[in-house]
Amino acid sequence: MPRILPQVLRNLFRKPATVKYPYVRVEPPDGYRGRPVIDVEKCIQCWLCIQACPVRAISVNKETKKPSIWLGRCVFCGECAEVCPTRAITMTKEFELTTYDIQQAKSE
């Protein structure tokens, strides 16, 4: 008997490791890096986040003079949150970011 057969039989009756997303939802684990969010009240305009961002996804909002993240460019590395001295940037667990509205592709 081929040695693979017992494994094939075991896997035939095993529960699937995947879930039927989006009908079944799974909470991302702690430390997951989803949408970065800026608490502008905490921002002291040091611009360390702009320097740290490897893909230049952060720019200065001309109206508020605070940083703004362009999610279309963000690679969710978390560097901006890491360097922020006031912890104004948080990596949330939000990952469903597809939108038809270009304004929603910004995180402020």
Ligand code: SF4
């Ligand atoms: S998570 Fe990374 S890529 Fe996204 S804005 Fe922050 S530093 Fe830039």
Ligand code: SF4
């Ligand atoms: S690193 Fe933090 S405090 Fe500095 S500009 Fe960015 S968000 Fe503001």
